[in-house]
Amino acid sequence: MSAASHIAIVGAGHAGGRVAQHLKSLGHTGRLTLIGAESHAPYERPALSKELLLGKSEQQSIRLAPADFWHDDALTRAGIERMHATADSLDLAARRLHLRDGRSVDFDLLVVATGGAPRLPPFMQAPLEGVHVLRTLDDCLGLRASLTGCRRLAILGAGVIGMEVASSALSLDVPVTVLEGGAGVMTRCLPPSVAAWLAAQHVARGVDLRTGVSVTGIERDKASGAAVLPLHIHFEKDGVAATLDADCVLVAIGVDCNPAFLHGTGLSDARGIIVDEWCRSPAASWLYAAGDAACTFDSSANRHLRQETWRNAENQARAVAEIMLGRTEPYRETPWMWTDQLGHAIQVTGIADAGDQTVVRGDLDAANATVLSLRDGCVSAGVTINQSRERRHVEKLVSSRKPVDATRLADPAVALKELV
Numbered sequence: 001m002s003a004a005s006h007i008a009i010v011g012a013g014h015a016g017g018r019v020a021q022h023l024k025s026l027g028h029t030g031r032l033t034l035i036g037a038e039s040h041a042p043y044e045r046p047a048l049s050k051e052l053l054l055g056k057s058e059q060q061s062i063r064l065a066p067a068d069f070w071h072d073d074a075l076t077r078a079g080i081e082r083m084h085a086t087a088d089s090l091d092l093a094a095r096r097l098h099l100r101d102g103r104s105v106d107f108d109l110l111v112v113a114t115g116g117a118p119r120l121p122p123f124m125q126a127p128l129e130g131v132h133v134l135r136t137l138d139d140c141l142g143l144r145a146s147l148t149g150c151r152r153l154a155i156l157g158a159g160v161i162g163m164e165v166a167s168s169a170l171s172l173d174v175p176v177t178v179l180e181g182g183a184g185v186m187t188r189c190l191p192p193s194v195a196a197w198l199a200a201q202h203v204a205r206g207v208d209l210r211t212g213v214s215v216t217g218i219e220r221d222k223a224s225g226a227a228v229l230p231l232h233i234h235f236e237k238d239g240v241a242a243t244l245d246a247d248c249v250l251v252a253i254g255v256d257c258n259p260a261f262l263h264g265t266g267l268s269d270a271r272g273i274i275v276d277e278w279c280r281s282p283a284a285s286w287l288y289a290a291g292d293a294a295c296t297f298d299s300s301a302n303r304h305l306r307q308e309t310w311r312n313a314e315n316q317a318r319a320v321a322e323i324m325l326g327r328t329e330p331y332r333e334t335p336w337m338w339t340d341q342l343g344h345a346i347q348v349t350g351i352a353d354a355g356d357q358t359v360v361r362g363d364l365d366a367a368n369a370t371v372l373s374l375r376d377g378c379v380s381a382g383v384t385i386n387q388s389r390e391r392r393h394v395e396k397l398v399s400s401r402k403p404v405d406a407t408r409l410a411d412p413a414v415a416l417k418e419l420v
Contacts, residue, residue, distance in 0.1 A: 005030045007324070008097060008107035010087045010261070012036025014044050014310070015291025016113035017064045018317030024078050026325050032079060033105055035097070037086045040137050041070035046310055048140040049164035050340060054171065055144065059137060087114075087261040095286065097261070108286065111320060112262070112273050115292045116255025116308065121156070123217045124251070130231050131218060131249045134161055146248045150174045154233050154246035156215055158185040160339055162252035163198070166207050167341040177208040177244055179215055179235055181253075189337065191352040194371050194383050197364050201342050213237045218249060257293040257306065271295040272306045277330030279320045288324065290316045298332065300401070305351075309337040334399040336391075347391045350381030350398040359410045362387065370394065370416070377403040396420040 007023065009016045012034050020034050036042075043062040051057040060067065068074055075082050086100040090110075097105040118133035132143045143165075147153065153169045155162045158180035166176045178185075184195040185202070203209050217234040229245035236242070257272040267273060267281055272295035274281065279296060281287040289296075291313040295306040312333055319331040338347045344367055352373040362369035362385075370390045373381040378401045382394035393416035397404065400420070408414045 005108040006033070006106070007031070007109045007111065008033045008035065008105050009111040009113060010035050010097065010259075011111075011113035011115060011291070011293075012038065012042050012082070013113065013115050013291070013313075014042060014064065015115070015313040015317045016111070017042025017070075018314060019111050019113060019290055019321050020080055021064070021069060022318050022321035023324070024080070026321055028321075028325060029079070030108075031081070033081045033083060033107070035083045035085055035087060035099070035105065037084065038136060038138075039084060041067070043137060044310065045135075048134055048137065049161050050168055052137075052140050053144050053147075053165065053168050062137075087259070089261050090265055090267075092265060092284065109288070109324060110286060111288045111290060111324075112259065112293060113290045113317070114257075114259045116257040118251065119254045119256050120251060121215060121253065123215075128218060128220055128231075130220065130247065131251060133251050134165065135255070143248075143250065147172055147174055150247045152177065152229060152246040153248045153250065154179065154231070154244055155250045155252055156233075157252035157254070158182070158199075158209070158211070159188065159252060159254065160186055160337070162250065163202065163341055164339055165250055165252065166202060170205055170207065170342070175206070175208075177246065178202070178210065179213050179233070179244070180209070180211045181214060183211055185209070186339075189348050189352070190383060191356065191358055191371060191373050191381070192354065193358055193360070193364065194385070197367075197385075198341070198346070201344070201367070205342055210235075210237065216241075255292065255308070257295075259293065268293075271304060274304060277332070278323050279316060279331050280323070288320050290320045296331065299330070300332065305335070307333065307335055309335065311336050334395055336395065345384075345386050345388055347384045347388060348381070349383075349391065349395045350379070352381035352383075356380055357406065359406060361410065361412055361416075372397075372409060374404075374406055374409070377406075379404060379409075390416055393417045393420055 042064045047062050088100040089098045118135050152175045155178045169176045185199045213235045215235045219232050221230050231246045233244045258268045262268040272293045273289035275289045276297050279288050292308045295304045298305050336349045356373035356375045359372045369385050371383045379397040384390050
């Protein structure tokens with residue numbers, strides 16, 4: 001890449017902001033344009049469903065450090081043009097972005113770090129008062145306001161965000177009902193035994209958890225009196241129709257990481273933006289992706305993998321900047337995420353499969369355990385529950401793909417670090 005190259009970054013969130021910061025710190029001297037619709041400076045998202053939602057932290061605390069990097073005069077000195085706009089389409093031949101406000105941006109290299117757009121159920125054709133999603137800072141502030149005086153919160157979806165918000169709502173003494181189409185909570189990232197344990201924890205704390213349901217519609221009763229919950233959520237379970245009433249609804253059924261401005265280009269699909277081990281599109285060598293939307297090839301697993309995690313946004317952003325400036329080492333990231341729910345610190349490393357053998361170290365019922373998944377004699381994933389110090393040993397076992405003795409792995413007298 002020429003030092004004078006013009007790099008455009010679409011997406012001014014965590015990953016996009018970090019790419020811009022790293023490019024400048026690593027010596028890029030050409031033009032740099034950071035494009036994103038939000039008026040806020042780039043920020044980290046984990047607190048949106050926890051501390052910020054609860055009012056325990058301030059907006060400034062989640063801004064990408066250093067905070068003064070994002071002041072207008074500092075951006076000007078760094079040679080970064082910050083455009084508050086939405087990318088509308090991409091002209092591949094001309095390498096030109098068309099923005100929704102009518103402007104266009106020509107570039108030499110493009111980084112897509114758009115994250116994901118909240119997925120909505122097919123029956124939602126328009127916004128409905130009292131129905132929320134949670135992806136942005138403004139979403140969080142809107143939901144927080146709605147929880148004040150809320151008599152029942154209904155959450156559609158039992159993924160990470162849904163269950164974190166359920167936990168937060170309980171701490172505000174807001175009754176919660178979770179409606180999930182699948183068989184359990186957080187089944188995409190937790191082995192069945194841990195998913196069942198976490199579901200039981202929520203139920204024991206008062207969450208009304210209903211699985212195997214299909215939500216068919218939401219309507220607002222505008223004529224109802226103050227004593228009546230205004231939102232009616234219609235759903236079916238085992239072929240039987242039912243209705244749940246609530247003051248507030250959170251839709252948390254996943255995200256769409258196929259940016260609309262790339263539709264028809266062949267650069268993305270339902271999996272996200274397809275890139276190789278160097279975070280570069282095989283269809284357009286000038287396009288890179290980072291963060292939630294990047295579906296990156298992992299040669300060790302021989303598959304593409306998309307990671308919706310804080311660490312991936314942080315580390316892939318740096319890798320993209322380094323690769324654009326000459327790094328030859330491919331990007332590899334062992335999947336890792338954490339969630340704090342109901343006072344429990346849960347960390348998940350790797351990707352468990354339903355067919356994996358499960359080994360429990362410690363006491364799961366007492367919420368003090370490490371649960372390991374074994375596949376082909378190797379540790380494929382691990383979950384620590386209030387045992388955060390074990391996480392680094394779990395990660396070494398997962399990333400090394402080193403064969404382990406299942407008997408020793410299950411023996412609490414054998415320290416995990418001895419097996420690494």
